[in-house]
Amino acid sequence: MDIIVEGNVEVVRRVLSRISDLGLKIMLPRIREISERGIDIVSNVYDRRKEPLKLVVDGSYWVYISPPEEVIISYLEAWKLQRSEEDKMKAVLVYCAQRNSLDQGYLRDESSRRNVNDYLRKLEEYC
Structure with missing residues (x-):
């Protein structure tokens, strides 16, 4: 934590x-x-x-x-930059569990700003 x-x-x-x-x-x-x-x-x-x-x-x-959008983006950064399988799974779990209540616009904009939008697209394929 x-x-x-x-x-x-x-x-x-x-x-x-x-x-x-x-x-x-x-x-x-x-x-x-x-x-x-x-x-x-x-x-x-x-x-x-x-x-x-x-x-x-x-x-x-x-x-x-922390809002789930920020948690997801932090996990995406670790997945991408550190090639962390654990953070990949955490991102998948949080995203899939909360996808219906996430601020998708914020998630897209912030993942683009933090250069992990490619990993957000990968994440969306899991659920």
């Missing part, structure tokens, strides 16, 4: 280091309920064009959830 930490990233790293083991580049939680996913701090600012869904937790913390 990729996360973005706005603010003091060291506090989050300390918490994660107490509940996780360090993998190759991600934290691997030891808590059963969240142990299926590794955690990777990928940035300290949300810089995508499409606004995230914002949720308030406990009245004082914000949780940002």
Whole structure:
């Protein structure tokens, strides 16, 4: 799971280091309920064009959830640039599960801007 930490990233790293083991580049939680996913701090600012869904937790913390279009495009970039089969499958799963509710215009425009429109066309063949 990729996360973005706005603010003091060291506090989050300390918490994660107490509940996780360090993998190759991600934290691997030891808590059963969240142990299926590794955690990777990928940035300290949300810089995508499409606004995230914002949720308030406990009245004082914000949780940002990336829109599926941005998630798909990020997976397409990894599939194309790193030849990542894992990211290809993730892109297929998210796209096929949510294709009826995706902003297709945004997806086409942004994939073209980020030079992965050829991989978006490949993705569309899967479902």
